[in-house]
Structure formats: C-alpha cells, structure tokens
Amino acid sequence: MIAAEPPNLPAGESPDLILVPATASERIASIKLNSVAWKGPLDVETYIAREDHLLRQRLTRDGLTCWILVDRNEPEDNRTILSSCESYRKTALLAHDGQIEKVATHGVGSVYCRPEFRGKGYAKRMLEELSTKLETWGMEKEQRRTSLFTVLFSDIGKKFYAQFGWRPFSSSHMSLPASASGLDKAVTRDLFAEDVQKTLCSEKVLAQLHDQMLVASQKSSSAKIAILPNFDHYLWHWAREEFYAENMISERSPPVVKGAGDDKAGVYCAWNRNFGELPEDNVLYILRWVYDEPTSPAEEQITIQAMAAILRRAQQEAHEWNMSKVEFWNPTPLLQKAVALVDPKAELVHREKESICSLRWTGEQQGLGKDVEWWLNEKYTWC
Structure with a gap:
C-alpha cells in the first residue's frame, strides 16, 4: 500500500531519514508512484506487470534493488516513500597499468520523487546516501570489496547528478528516419536472438575487447572501463519490446528480428524497439555495433x-x-561516414538534457588515478 502523506514531513537533512531496500509491497508502491512519469501508453496495472516481467530477466532477477528514502521511525510496509530509485548490478571490465580484470558495478535508474514532495531535499538526500551505499553493496564475494564506478543516465541535464559525483560523459547520437524502401533485404542478413548471441556475444568478440583494452592500458595511464556487453543485456532490452508488442499490438506476433549483419564484411548490430506514448516516441534503437577495425583504405x-x-x-x-526513426549512440567516425552515405543531411546531436551518460568514478581512492575512459558507451548499457 502507499502510505498517506504525514502531516509533518521531515526535513531532507533529518537524521531520521534512511535509504533502505524496499519490501516487496513497498516496491509495488514505488512503481505506482512513478507510473505518473514512466508508464507511457500503459495503464498502471499493465505497467506494474511490465516491471515485474523485467525483474524476472537474467540481468535483473538477482541484481536489482529498489531503494526508498523513508523515516526510520515508521513501520515496514507502511512507510511514506519520500524518494525512490533502483540499482542494477552489472559486470564490467577494468584495464589499467597493463592489466585487465572483471569487476562488479551498478547502474542507477528510475530516480523519482513525487511532485508534491519536491523541493524538500529528498532526492538530494537519497543520492548522497546511494552514492556511498553502492560502493560496497553486494560486494561481499568480490575480489574487490569496493566498487570502482557506477553509471546512470540523466533526463534532467548534466548538473544535478554531477554534484553527487556522476560526471557527464559523451552523450551524442545520430538518427535516420524510418523508410519503406532503399534496400533489398538479401544485401544483409537478419539476426535473430541466437544470431546476436553468436555474432555480438561470442568468445571471440569478448576476447577482442579484452585485448584491445589491455593494449590501450599499456599505452596510457588512465583507467579504462567497459560494461560487459553480455547476452543478458540484450535479453533485458528485448523483454521490454516484446512485452509492449504483446500488450499493445494484438494483430501481429512479437518481433523476432533483433538486428542485422554482413557476414562477409564482419559487421553486425543488435537493436530493439521502443514503443512510446506518441508516434514520434516509437524509436528503433541500435544497442551495439560490432566490427573489426579496418587496416587499409580498401577494408575501410x-x-x-x-x-x-x-x-x-x-x-x-x-x-x-x-x-x-532509427537512433544510435556515440557513433564512431566510421559509422558517421556510413550515415553520410545513407543521409548526407544527418547530423551528430550532442544531448544536453535527456539520457546524459554519467559515471561516478571512485577508482582514484583505490590508486587507479583520477581519469577514466568509458569504453562501449552505447545504448545497450542504458538502464
């Protein structure tokens, strides 16, 4: 249940406020509260069903925590939710000083404070608490007992989260309009889920990433991190689109084409469909590109x-x-040249408000230097 608003709300800096994992019923209560902002074309009950469906995916079923800011004096399951968010446990690669290792990290999402509670400092207090809690949350069995970084994707610009250490990184994209013509499908190969697993998540692809980061770490002193592009990420994104398709588009089956590739050139991408409230909100996002760096002008x-x-x-x-439209994040120079072949008028957009890729780096305290490079800053990392 959603607790009624108390007659006297505590101040944002009150020592009685604590950030805690929500109980099962409090998680549902927080989803009902934030549905005002994020349910889109779904009704509230279907939106809750979507969130439960996503929770059951491999990426999140053992690694998602719903956090709520509450008064410590109120009883569980009857606490007023002053602010809420979620954290998603992820695996990442860290390269530094000619070494590379797997590390645990978290993505932060669903940051929400109900409108009538805004301006009281609750979101600020929650993020202050969260930033330090995530440094050790779920790290008991890890070789490193303290995480090195966390990420989030801001929809309120670059300044608010920066005050808590989440520094804005490259947040650019290019887009192309949907089109009914222009290509014989035989030119490329459609990728189904199992094809994406074989082409974008193969041991070879992950080994190449490992080696590239290792070589880069030998050439510069800054640490390099990359959220591991494992198959679980794609399954989570596809679970969203399939849920919408099943609940909103009764006249056709859920989508099965998950990307496209060119076997001869060794170029592949995976995508997913975002179903929004308005027609312009329906976007096919390319989640990730995979290709070998050309070694000659002809290969390029x-x-x-x-x-x-x-x-x-x-x-x-x-x-x-x-x-x-079709949209893809932080395109490489090669991809920008490809876009120019398709649409010479397409421009690189630097986002200033929405989906600002932000990273909080604490590696300096662990002897890894002040600077960090974010590799594979692509849409698959979004949460």
Missing part, C-alpha cells in the same frame, strides 16, 4: 558500405514496426 570502404546497408535495413525494420 568495405566496412563503411556494410554499415550503410545495415542502417538501411534498420530503417526498413523501423518502418515495418511503425517506428519514427
């Missing part, structure tokens, strides 16, 4: 042409699912 042209063909295939898929 082959790679760019393959990328362009895959982008045209994505435009077709977007059109078939009534998406408004």
Whole structure:
C-alpha cells in the first residue's frame, strides 16, 4: 500500500531519514508512484506487470534493488516513500597499468520523487546516501570489496547528478528516419536472438575487447572501463519490446528480428524497439555495433558500405514496426561516414538534457588515478 502523506514531513537533512531496500509491497508502491512519469501508453496495472516481467530477466532477477528514502521511525510496509530509485548490478571490465580484470558495478535508474514532495531535499538526500551505499553493496564475494564506478543516465541535464559525483560523459547520437524502401533485404542478413548471441556475444568478440583494452592500458595511464556487453543485456532490452508488442499490438506476433549483419564484411548490430506514448516516441534503437577495425583504405570502404546497408535495413525494420526513426549512440567516425552515405543531411546531436551518460568514478581512492575512459558507451548499457 502507499502510505498517506504525514502531516509533518521531515526535513531532507533529518537524521531520521534512511535509504533502505524496499519490501516487496513497498516496491509495488514505488512503481505506482512513478507510473505518473514512466508508464507511457500503459495503464498502471499493465505497467506494474511490465516491471515485474523485467525483474524476472537474467540481468535483473538477482541484481536489482529498489531503494526508498523513508523515516526510520515508521513501520515496514507502511512507510511514506519520500524518494525512490533502483540499482542494477552489472559486470564490467577494468584495464589499467597493463592489466585487465572483471569487476562488479551498478547502474542507477528510475530516480523519482513525487511532485508534491519536491523541493524538500529528498532526492538530494537519497543520492548522497546511494552514492556511498553502492560502493560496497553486494560486494561481499568480490575480489574487490569496493566498487570502482557506477553509471546512470540523466533526463534532467548534466548538473544535478554531477554534484553527487556522476560526471557527464559523451552523450551524442545520430538518427535516420524510418523508410519503406532503399534496400533489398538479401544485401544483409537478419539476426535473430541466437544470431546476436553468436555474432555480438561470442568468445571471440569478448576476447577482442579484452585485448584491445589491455593494449590501450599499456599505452596510457588512465583507467579504462567497459560494461560487459553480455547476452543478458540484450535479453533485458528485448523483454521490454516484446512485452509492449504483446500488450499493445494484438494483430501481429512479437518481433523476432533483433538486428542485422554482413557476414562477409564482419559487421553486425543488435537493436530493439521502443514503443512510446506518441508516434514520434516509437524509436528503433541500435544497442551495439560490432566490427573489426579496418587496416587499409580498401577494408575501410568495405566496412563503411556494410554499415550503410545495415542502417538501411534498420530503417526498413523501423518502418515495418511503425517506428519514427532509427537512433544510435556515440557513433564512431566510421559509422558517421556510413550515415553520410545513407543521409548526407544527418547530423551528430550532442544531448544536453535527456539520457546524459554519467559515471561516478571512485577508482582514484583505490590508486587507479583520477581519469577514466568509458569504453562501449552505447545504448545497450542504458538502464
């Protein structure tokens, strides 16, 4: 249940406020509260069902924590939720000083304070508490008992979260309109879920990432981190689109084409469909690209042409699912050249308000230096 607003709300700096994991019923209460902002085209009960569906996915079923800021004097399951958020446990790679290791980290999402409680300092207090709690949360069995970084994606600009240490990183994107024509599907190969696992999540691909980060760490002193692009991330994103398709589009089956590739060129991408409240909110997001860096001008042209063909295939898929556009984050110079082949007028957009990729680095306290590079800052990392 959602507790009624108390007659005298505590101050944001009150020593009686604590940040704690929500009970099962309090988690539902927090979802009902934030549904005002995030349920989109779903009704509240379907939105709760969506959140429960996502909770059962491999990425989150053992690693998602719903946090609530409450008064310590109130009883469990009857506490007034002053502010809430979620943390998602993730695995990352860390490269430094010619070494590389797997480390545990967290993504932060669903940061919410109900409108009538805003301006009282509750969100600020929650994030102050959260930033330190996540340094050791769930780290008991890890080799490193303190995490090195956490990430979040701000929809309120770059300044608010920066005061708690989540520094804004590169947050650019390019987009192409959905299109019904322009490519024979035979030019590229459609990827189904098992194909994405084989092409984007193979041992070879992960070994290449490992080696590239290792070499880079030998050439510069700054630490490099990358959230591991394992198959669990894709399954979580696809669970969202499949839930929407099943609950909103009764006339067709859930989508099964999860990306596209060119085997000859060795270029692949995985995508998912975002179903929004308005037609323009329907977006086909490319989650991640995989390709070998060209070693000659001829190889570069082959790679760019393959990328362009895959982008045209994505435009077709977007059109078939009534998406408004195709969008992809932080495109490399090669991808920007491919976009120019498809649409010379497309521009690189630097986001200033929405989905600002932010990272809180605490590695300096553990002897890893002040600077950190965020590798693979692509849409698959979003939470």
